Amino acid sequence: EFQDVKNGVGNSQYSGQVTIGTAGAGGSYSMTDTARGGHKTYDLQHVETDDVPGTLFTDPDDVWGNGTNGNAQTAGVDAQYGAQLTWDFYKNVLGRNGIENNGVGAHSRVHYGDSYVNAYWWDGCFCMTYGDGGGNVNPLTSIDVAAHEMTHGVTSATADLNYSSESGGLNEATSDIMATAVEFWANNAADPGDYLIGEKININGDGTPLRYMDKPSKDGWSADYWSSSVGSSDVHFSSGVANHWFYLASEGSGAKLVNGVNYNSPTYDGLPVNPVGRDAATKIWYRALSTYMTSSTDYAGARTATLQAAADLYGAGSPTYKNVANAWAAVNVGA
Numbered sequence: 001e002f003q004d005v006k007n008g009v010g011n012s013q014y015s016g017q018v019t020i021g022t023a024g025a026g027g028s029y030s031m032t033d034t035a036r037g038g039h040k041t042y043d044l045q046h047v048e049t050d051d052v053p054g055t056l057f058t059d060p061d062d063v064w065g066n067g068t069n070g071n072a073q074t075a076g077v078d079a080q081y082g083a084q085l086t087w088d089f090y091k092n093v094l095g096r097n098g099i100e101n102n103g104v105g106a107h108s109r110v111h112y113g114d115s116y117v118n119a120y121w122w123d124g125c126f127c128m129t130y131g132d133g134g135g136n137v138n139p140l141t142s143i144d145v146a147a148h149e150m151t152h153g154v155t156s157a158t159a160d161l162n163y164s165s166e167s168g169g170l171n172e173a174t175s176d177i178m179a180t181a182v183e184f185w186a187n188n189a190a191d192p193g194d195y196l197i198g199e200k201i202n203i204n205g206d207g208t209p210l211r212y213m214d215k216p217s218k219d220g221w222s223a224d225y226w227s228s229s230v231g232s233s234d235v236h237f238s239s240g241v242a243n244h245w246f247y248l249a250s251e252g253s254g255a256k257l258v259n260g261v262n263y264n265s266p267t268y269d270g271l272p273v274n275p276v277g278r279d280a281a282t283k284i285w286y287r288a289l290s291t292y293m294t295s296s297t298d299y300a301g302a303r304t305a306t307l308q309a310a311a312d313l314y315g316a317g318s319p320t321y322k323n324v325a326n327a328w329a330a331v332n333v334g335a
């Protein structure tokens with residue numbers, strides 16, 4: 001069946017009024033992003049199962065949501081928009097055509113269960129699923145969370161980092177790194193880029209984010225630096241070492257104000273790190289992930305992979321190469 005590519009008007013919860021990819025004509029539209037591999041967003045209507053896709057969001061006038069979670073379409077708008085930004089970022093910045101680099105879209109499912117405070121990617125459905133939060137916790141559909149989950153699909157399709165020990169931390173960090181890169185790249189006035197993960201969700205109930213990249217230990221759990229025991233932590237805490245590397249490589253050590261947020265990033269050896277910039281750090285990480293890392297890569301291997309990537313992209317004798325190495329030393333990952 002032929003479906004026109006449309007651009008619907010979405011009233012999101014986190015990103016203001018946005019344009020979302022939809023399909024349809026003549027008073028009947030669906031949340032199907034024909035321009036991005038047919039990525040669709042479904043409403044689970046509070047069932048809590050992985051056995052069904054849910055109901056595809058449809059709408060008679062192609063104007064979606066009302067900016068609050070009281071309207072069921074709103075979470076769908078945020079999810080569709082987050083997937084669209086992530087797709088566009090991979091395509092325009094990194095030259096990747098969708099999660100599997102074959103132009104095929106995935107799908108999103110929102111309103112999973114009741115008061116579910118998480119979101120997840122699952123290879124089995126090639127889809128991501130979002131809870132609504134509950135109480136003071138907001139729906140899990142922010143740009144960074146969407147990009148984090150969709151990036152789990154990219155990691156599965158590339159290095160396929162095992163989701164335990166140090167490789168698991170690298171898998172998680174890859175999702176946080178790309179989530180942050182997407183959020184900055186999106187440049188959305190209502191959700192400007194930052195080095196925080198989940199700052200819109202209020203997951204702790206006190207306004208603090210889920211994770212901090214400048215000093216990961218600010219969450220009370222994550223590792224700032226590599227140690228021989230880091231791989232025995234939960235993967236969402238061992239990720240701190242690479243998240244901290246990404247911050248240092250992007251912005252350098254010490255105090256810095258970025259988009260109105262104050263950061264202060266320490267180093268293991270007390271030596272300063274000069275930044276390569278966020279764009280270079282992102283491209284180096286992606287090339288390392290997609291070219292050199294394997295399912296069993298550990299922190300030492302991630303250092304080698306990013307240095308190979310930096311040499312490929314900027315030259316082995318470049319300041320960028322040297323600063324990437326210094327950023328690893330600053331998180332206690334050495335030669």
Ligand code: ASN
Nearest residue numbers: 118119120121148149172
């Ligand atoms: N939100 C979590 C993540 O993407 C879900 C999980 O731990 N599986 O890492």
Ligand code: ZN
Nearest residue numbers: 148152172175
């Ligand atoms: Zn994750």
Ligand code: CA
Nearest residue numbers: 144196197198
């Ligand atoms: Ca963020």
